Amino acid sequence: MKFCSNCGSDLIEWVIPEGDNHFRYYCKNCETIHYQNPKIVVGCIPQWEGKILLCRRAIEPRKGFWNLPGGYMENGETLPEGAAREAFEETNAKVKIGKLISIYTIPQINQVMLHFLAELESDKFSVTTESEELQLFNLDEIPWEDLAFHSNDFALKAYLESIQQLNYEVRMGTLVK
Incomplete structure (x- = not known):
C-alpha cells in the first residue's frame, strides 16, 4: 500500500498496531488502520x-x-x-x-x-x-x-x-x- 485510502497520505507504515497481533498498514497522518481480510x-x-x-x-x-x-x-x-x-x-x-x-x-x-x-x-x-x-x-x-x-x-x-x-x-x- 502506497497511499491511505482514507486520506490519500503517503505516510503509511507496516506495523503491529497497539493491542493487535498482526502486521497492518497504518496511516500516520489520519491514524487509520487498514485491515486486509480473506x-x-x-x-x-x-x-x-x-x-x-x-x-x-x-x-x-x-x-x-x-x-x-x-x-x-x-x-x-x-x-x-x-x-x-x-x-x-x-x-x-x-x-x-x-x-x-x-x-x-x-x-x-x-x-x-x-x-x-x-x-x-x-x-x-x-x-x-x-x-x-x-x-x-x-x-x-x-x-x-x-x-x-x-x-x-x-x-x-x-x-x-x-x-x-x-x-x-x-x-x-x-x-x-
Whole structure:
C-alpha cells in the first residue's frame, strides 16, 4: 500500500498496531488502520436430472480446465445470491440454491470458498465469456484430472460422500502446501 485510502497520505507504515497481533498498514497522518481480510468466493454444484453441470474455463487462471461455477462475492449480496449470480455469469442458467455442502480455506491466497448444492431451473444453459464449453456429467464421468481448482475437487468429493453416507453436513477442508 502506497497511499491511505482514507486520506490519500503517503505516510503509511507496516506495523503491529497497539493491542493487535498482526502486521497492518497504518496511516500516520489520519491514524487509520487498514485491515486486509480473506476474500469470500462462492459457487455451486448445479444439478439436472442426476447430472452435474461443469464449465470449461475460457479465462485464466486455469483456462481450458473444468470448473464448478463460482467467483468472488460482491458487496451487498448474500452467499446464495452470489452463488446464483456466478452460476448465471458462467452458464446463462438460473439455479435454485440449496444447502451449503463445503467450505474450503486457501490461506496462501487469503480465500475462503463456499459451495452450495443447486438445482438448475431448466436444461437451458449456454457458454459465456467466462466458459468456452458446458457439459452435464454423470457422477461417474466427472473429469477429476482436468478440474481447475482444489476447491472444485473438494466440493465434488464432499457431495459424493454426502450421497454415499446420506449425510449432507457441511464438509470443511484446507489447501495445505
